[in-house]
Amino acid sequence: MTTYRNRPDLVAALVRDDRVHRDLYLSDELFALEQERLFANTWVFLGHASQVPEAGDFVTQEIAGRPLLMVRQPDGAVHVMYNRCAHKGTQLVTDESGNTGRFFRCPYHAWTYKLDGAPLGLPLKNGYEGTQLKACESGQGLPVVKHVKVYRDFVFVRLADTGPSFEDYFGEVLGALDNMVDRSPEGKLTVGGGVLRNIVHCNWKMYLENINDTVHPMSTHESATKAAEALWEGHAPTDPKPMAMEQILPFGSGYEFFDKMGGRVFANGHSVLGVNFSIHSNYAQLPEYEAAMQAAHGVERATDILQRSPQNSVLYPSLSVKGSPQAIRVIRPLAANRTLIEAWSFRAAGAPALLFERAMSYNRLVFSPMSVVAHDDVHLFESIQQGLRAGGNEWISLHRNHDPAETQQATVTTNGTNELLMRNQFRAWAKAMTVEAAA
Amino acid sequence: MNDPRDFIAHEAGLLDERRFDDWLALFADGGHYWVPLLGAAQADPFSHNSLAYEDRLLLQLRVERLKNPRAHSQHPASHSQHVLQPSRIEEEAADEVRLRTPFLYVEARGDDQILLSGTARHHLIRTPTGWSIREKRIDLLNATRALPAIQLFI
Numbered sequence: 001m002t003t004y005r006n007r008p009d010l011v012a013a014l015v016r017d018d019r020v021h022r023d024l025y026l027s028d029e030l031f032a033l034e035q036e037r038l039f040a041n042t043w044v045f046l047g048h049a050s051q052v053p054e055a056g057d058f059v060t061q062e063i064a065g066r067p068l069l070m071v072r073q074p075d076g077a078v079h080v081m082y083n084r085c086a087h088k089g090t091q092l093v094t095d096e097s098g099n100t101g102r103f104f105r106c107p108y109h110a111w112t113y114k115l116d117g118a119p120l121g122l123p124l125k126n127g128y129e130g131t132q133l134k135a136c137e138s139g140q141g142l143p144v145v146k147h148v149k150v151y152r153d154f155v156f157v158r159l160a161d162t163g164p165s166f167e168d169y170f171g172e173v174l175g176a177l178d179n180m181v182d183r184s185p186e187g188k189l190t191v192g193g194g195v196l197r198n199i200v201h202c203n204w205k206m207y208l209e210n211i212n213d214t215v216h217p218m219s220t221h222e223s224a225t226k227a228a229e230a231l232w233e234g235h236a237p238t239d240p241k242p243m244a245m246e247q248i249l250p251f252g253s254g255y256e257f258f259d260k261m262g263g264r265v266f267a268n269g270h271s272v273l274g275v276n277f278s279i280h281s282n283y284a285q286l287p288e289y290e291a292a293m294q295a296a297h298g299v300e301r302a303t304d305i306l307q308r309s310p311q312n313s314v315l316y317p318s319l320s321v322k323g324s325p326q327a328i329r330v331i332r333p334l335a336a337n338r339t340l341i342e343a344w345s346f347r348a349a350g351a352p353a354l355l356f357e358r359a360m361s362y363n364r365l366v367f368s369p370m371s372v373v374a375h376d377d378v379h380l381f382e383s384i385q386q387g388l389r390a391g392g393n394e395w396i397s398l399h400r401n402h403d404p405a406e407t408q409q410a411t412v413t414t415n416g417t418n419e420l421l422m423r424n425q426f427r428a429w430a431k432a433m434t435v436e437a438a439a
Numbered sequence: 440m441n442d443p444r445d446f447i448a449h450e451a452g453l454l455d456e457r458r459f460d461d462w463l464a465l466f467a468d469g470g471h472y473w474v475p476l477l478g479a480a481q482a483d484p485f486s487h488n489s490l491a492y493e494d495r496l497l498l499q500l501r502v503e504r505l506k507n508p509r510a511h512s513q514h515p516a517s518h519s520q521h522v523l524q525p526s527r528i529e530e531e532a533a534d535e536v537r538l539r540t541p542f543l544y545v546e547a548r549g550d551d552q553i554l555l556s557g558t559a560r561h562h563l564i565r566t567p568t569g570w571s572i573r574e575k576r577i578d579l580l581n582a583t584r585a586l587p588a589i590q591l592f593i
Contacts, residue, residue: 193488194476197585223510227503231496244497340585345488360488369586370474370491372501378588379512 004029008434015430018402018423019395022388025203030433031336038317038432039064040159042268043169045319045330046070048344049078049153050190056099056115060091062332063157067091068145070155071100073115080145080157081117085109086138104142117142152181153189163435164268172411173270176313180323182305183355184348185289185296189326192347193360196368200341202381204317204333205429207341210377211312211320211329212273212421214258215400217251220376225252240284243361247325250279251373259417261311267410269316269428271421275413278311280324289352296350314421316428325362326355337385343367398423443536443563444526446570450561451521451542454592459502462592466495467564467571474593478557478582490582490589501592517548517590523559534565535573544593553587556580 004011004027011033014021023030044063051059052072059070060083067083069092083091085106092104092113103120104113112120119141122128133139147158149166154177156166163169181189200207210216217225228248232241241249262275274280293302309324320329326348332340343366345359366373388396401418407427414420440446453462466472474490475481484492493501504510524541531537537560544555557579563570577593 193486194583196476196488196490197583199585199587201587219509220511223504223507224500226507226509227500230503231500242496244500248500357485364488364490364492365497368490370589372497372504375512375588375590376510379514 002029003027004033011433012430015426016395017404017407018399019397020426022394022396024426024429025206025385025388025396026336028336031333033433034333035064037435038429039333041163041432041435042317043149043156043158043164043166043315044317045315045328046080046155046157048189048191048346049150049155051097052078054099056101057097058093058100059097060093060095064159066159068157069093069142071115074102078148078150078155079116080148080155081142082145084142085111086113086119086141086143087111087122092142113142117144152177152187169268170270170315171266171268173266173272173313173315176272176310176315176321176323179305179308180321180326180328180346182297183293183323183326183351185292185350186348187296188349189346190349191344192356193345196343196363198341198343198367198369198374198378199334200339200378200381201337202339202378202385203336204331204339205425206381206384207339208314208317208320208331208425209422210381211314212263212271212425214261214263214273214311214416215255216377216380217253217258218255220380221251221373223376224248224373228252243358244365246283247358247362247365248373250282253279255417259415261416262413263416263418263421264411264413265421265424267428268431269425270314271316271424272310272313273416273421274309274311276416278309278324280309280311280322283324283358286352286354289355292350314425316425317432322362326359327363327367329367341367398426440569443528443538443561443570446563447526447538447540447559447561448523450572450575451523455519455521457516457518457591459505459592463495463498463502465570465572466498466575467566467573468495470495470572471574472498472592473574474577474579474582476582478580479578481578490579490586505591512588512590515549517546519591520545520547526561529560536563536565536570537561538563542593546589546591548590553589555589555593557582557593559593 014024046061047059047070055072055074057072061068068080069083070080073079085092087109090106090108092106111122114120145157149156232245261278263273264275265271313321318331326346328344330342334340343363345363347356398419406420472493473484476488476490481487522543526538526540529537529539540559542559546553560576562574564573
């Protein structure tokens with residue numbers, strides 16, 4: 001049944017000023033339209049350049065249903081192309097990553113391509129003389145993603161031919177990536193320790209909303225924080241905490257803490273939660289690291305970088321950044337009711353090993369499929385996904401701190417529990433979904 | 440229970456009966472429970488991340504959390520079934536032993552169940568009261584793939 005495809009008015013009507021319609025989470029048709037429009041028209045995180053250090057290194061990644069290849073070129077550039085032989089459509093590589101040498105060779109009929117996707121050769125060449133192969137798409141090599149931006153080694157793509165530039169799309173929220181990279185005294189990060197991957201049976205937007213939700217930790221994570229508090233009882237506040245305790249205990253902070261941490265929204269759905277402080281603010285300081293940062297950036301700038309540790313920064317629609325524990329989450333939608341969540345850790349060049357340990361520890365404790373914290377989140381997301389199927393109320397409330405004037409400016413700084421951070425995501429959703437994709 | 444292979448079967452049985460306090464008591468003071476993210480290919484828990492790498496403090500936290508009525512993900516509760524192949528002794532000394540035990544692990548909750556397979560590798564030390572776990576390492580067959588929530592103990 002087609003309801004929404006040719007009805008931008010109906011799509012736009014799903015997002016009201018202070019609530020959204022349940023079809024956003026349930027409709028297979030909307031999911032297909034999101035793949036065609038939202039994830040094609042916006043800039044989506046593909047991977048990190050450190051995954052492909054040498055010429056010929058590749059990583060495969062599906063974005064918006066398109067199988068893509070990120071490849072390091074002989075001149076050091078990173079290119080992205082479709083992982084699809086120009087002949088019959090065979091995937092050129094089916095490993096997640098590897099090195100292809102100096103060219104790609106299709107396993108089916110041995111058509112070959114240069115690392116930038118240009119056609120190199122094919123067997124029985126004479127058979128194509130006098131045909132139109134060279135003039136048609138199949139003779140042009142691999143389709144290339146034209147709009148690729150490598151920003152401080154974070155690789156983003158925009159699949160549609162038209163749309164906002166990378167800088168216009170993200171604007172000030174790029175400061176979240178800057179902050180994470182600047183935490184390396186050498187200004188360089190590398191992916192480390194592997195990626196933790198979870199399948200969650202909920203809509204991707206629900207997961208993204210929760211990244212901006214500060215009212216749930218008290219009630220959702222009560223079992224984990226109460227257990228941690230009970231085990232840590234009797235210790236003085238100044239006692240050095242094991243890293244796991246340092247990372248889990250702040251989840252039990254009260255409503256006032258989360259409200260005062262503050263939030264900020266930007267145009268196009270992006271946000272920073274915890275502009276004042278966050279659950280990451282009180283990790284033990286490391287004097288040698290601070291000295292290295294001051295030597296690299298100067299005292300004032302180093303202090304500024306290290307003091308900034310937001311809870312989450314959302315680069316809508318696919319990337320969530322935690323600058324202080326140097327971790328990111330990548331949201332990869334699989335279906336209306338199924339989402340792949342990846343948790344990545346980074347090593348910061350010139351920083352002590354303890355920082356990398358923190359990133360891995362945080363991801364393991366909070367975002368692993370065996371996490372002690374996330375089980376309750378995941379249960380509730382899956383519960384919402386079920387609950388929304390029920391009739392009775394077709395709307396999801398986003399009323400908290402709603403102010404009719406909030407849409408008048410692109411950047412708004414507000415209290416940390418304001419659902420504006422979510423409303424802002426849905427406004428961006430409606431905008432991207434009602435623009436016809438050109439690709 | 441002198442034969443360490445009997446100990447392995449006993450240990451899995453405690454988990455499947457949800458006797459988590461009794462299970463935790465089997466760990467030595469410096470003992471660890473480790474599920475490497477690279478499965479059998481992983482050399483250590485520090486250079487690469489793990490699905491779980493927990494000392495007694497963290498295991499205690501998990502066990503206490505499971506007892507809390509507001510452990511929302513345990514409504515309904517999860518139950519596990521370990522199906523063990525015979526344990527094979529890898530190394531044996533006077534007061535310690537290493538064993539490997541291939542397994543199937545089923546975790547059921549409500550209408551859903553997940554199936555995992557792999558090899559458990561135990562490093563046990565002998566104490567005056569019997570065997571004690573220095574490390575329980577679980578090499579999952581598909582550790583690197585995307586997984587659903589695993590709520591109890593493999």
